[in-house]
Amino acid sequence: MTTAERSARVTTAEARNLPALLQSLHEKDFTGTVRISGSPGGTIHLRGGLIAAVETPGAPTATSALLTSGRIDDETWLAACAAQRDTDRLGGHLVAAGLIGAAELEVVCTAAVFDAAFAMAIGPPGGWTLDDPEPTLVAGAGVEPRRLTEETTRRITRLSGPWGAPGELARVRPVPVPDAGLRRGLSDRHRSVLATVNGRRTARDIAFTLGRGLYAVMLDLTRLEAQEFIRWETGGASESRPSTAPRVLPGGGAPDRPPTRTGPAGSAATAGPLPRRTPGGTAWPGRSPARESPRAGQDPVGEGDALPAETSGGHGDS
Amino acid sequence: MTTAVDASLARLLDSPGITGVALVDAVTGLTYGVAGDADEAGDGAECAEFMALIAERLGRAGAEGELESVITTSKRRHQVLLSVGRPAGDPLLLTAGMDRERTNLALATRSLGDRAAEVLA
Numbered sequence: 001m002t003t004a005e006r007s008a009r010v011t012t013a014e015a016r017n018l019p020a021l022l023q024s025l026h027e028k029d030f031t032g033t034v035r036i037s038g039s040p041g042g043t044i045h046l047r048g049g050l051i052a053a054v055e056t057p058g059a060p061t062a063t064s065a066l067l068t069s070g071r072i073d074d075e076t077w078l079a080a081c082a083a084q085r086d087t088d089r090l091g092g093h094l095v096a097a098g099l100i101g102a103a104e105l106e107v108v109c110t111a112a113v114f115d116a117a118f119a120m121a122i123g124p125p126g127g128w129t130l131d132d133p134e135p136t137l138v139a140g141a142g143v144e145p146r147r148l149t150e151e152t153t154r155r156i157t158r159l160s161g162p163w164g165a166p167g168e169l170a171r172v173r174p175v176p177v178p179d180a181g182l183r184r185g186l187s188d189r190h191r192s193v194l195a196t197v198n199g200r201r202t203a204r205d206i207a208f209t210l211g212r213g214l215y216a217v218m219l220d221l222t223r224l225e226a227q228e229f230i231r232w233e234t235g236g237a238s239e240s241r242p243s244t245a246p247r248v249l250p251g252g253g254a255p256d257r258p259p260t261r262t263g264p265a266g267s268a269a270t271a272g273p274l275p276r277r278t279p280g281g282t283a284w285p286g287r288s289p290a291r292e293s294p295r296a297g298q299d300p301v302g303e304g305d306a307l308p309a310e311t312s313g314g315h316g317d318s
Numbered sequence: 319m320t321t322a323v324d325a326s327l328a329r330l331l332d333s334p335g336i337t338g339v340a341l342v343d344a345v346t347g348l349t350y351g352v353a354g355d356a357d358e359a360g361d362g363a364e365c366a367e368f369m370a371l372i373a374e375r376l377g378r379a380g381a382e383g384e385l386e387s388v389i390t391t392s393k394r395r396h397q398v399l400l401s402v403g404r405p406a407g408d409p410l411l412l413t414a415g416m417d418r419e420r421t422n423l424a425l426a427t428r429s430l431g432d433r434a435a436e437v438l439a
Contacts, residue, residue, distance in 0.1 A: 185377030
């Protein structure tokens with residue numbers, strides 16, 4: 001075991017939550033991977049203590065954003081991957097080949113880091129484990145953990161509204177108001193979001209469909225709803241349905257099992273009953289009883305906050 | 319540590335009177351890079367919200383098309399919010415603070431617009 005590995009093990013055992021862990025790893029110039037369990041869970045890639053990339057099933061990656069939007073077509077992408085097999089260096093190859101500008105790639109990758117962090121933060125917190133570095137698309141130096149935490153907190157605050165916490169808004173399946181598409185005064189971006197709203201897609205589904213960030217899509221949805229282009233679906237899908245399948249760490253048990261070091265959220269999770277289906281129950285959390293009486297295991301305001309500093313996180317069993 | 323975005327933005331400081339410039343995500347408000355005085359460039363989240371609010375109100379009033387820029391002028395300075403298109407992806411904002419005494423607003427704004435595409439190169 002190297003000094004860095006021993007150091008990381010001590011760090012992860014001492015950290016009280018994920019922001020504290022990332023800050024501590026930043027101070028140790030840690031290079032490696034932090035795997036987060038839970039729903040949606042994810043992987044945080046650190047290079048020299050800075051967050052180079054974050055991947056989660058809850059939000060499109062930088063690669064997905066580039067390909068889905070058509071910024072780089074599939075064939076060109078595959079050719080680039082074949083020419084540069086080291087994924088960490090793929091970004092440099094894309095720039096050198098003139099497929100994208102260095103600054104633009106940096107924008108795409110940075111946006112994906114913050115968006116993935118937000119997507120993980122609005123889900124129930126899980127545990128974490130440290131691992132060796134894994135190849136991933138990177139551009140630029142990376143993001144300081146403190147900045148990532150502050151921005152994630154800002155985003156959660158921004159999207160907390162009459163509907164409750166952002167995690168509840170993410171489960172809503174909006175429906176278009178009749179003839180909304182015929183109305184004037186809508187930007188092309190909002191019109192593209194409106195075109196994907198069909199009463200079945202969640203914000204995450206729309207984000208993946210458009211290759212856009214989850215937070216950006218959720219912001220656009222709130223603005224469309226405020227202008228009465230869409231309305232929140234009431235009835236239909238169960239409000240307890242997660243938008244992504246829970247991620248289980250290798251060797252771990254149930255994804256939402258309480259962490260070894262149990263925080264307030266973890267304690268509550270053990271006490272809660274199993275979720276029940278509610279036929280015909282309201283899907284819009286702002287009008288559901290869950291707002292007044294949050295489900296056990298969920299924080300009513302900062303629901304599932306893997307990153308915000310005020311939360312307790314997982315455990316450190318690397 | 320200077321990033322590619324910071325380096326691109328630094329070139330915009332050559333224009334007379336520009337005291338700070340930032341590249342901001344027009345939707346999320348995330349600041350991707352800053353050159354010069356960050357306070358003069360303005361808070362990214364506030365600039366994006368401000369721009370979105372104006373665009374929304376103009377849309378309600380029947381305006382068509384995308385909002386290109388917003389210029390706010392105080393006694394000593396101008397602040398310019400300029401929409402920057404991208405080949406793909408959400409739009410960006412170039413936010414710039416300008417010293418009013420040293421700036422020809424029309425020329426500076428035009429120059430910023432002309433060079434905005436260079437920022438992503």
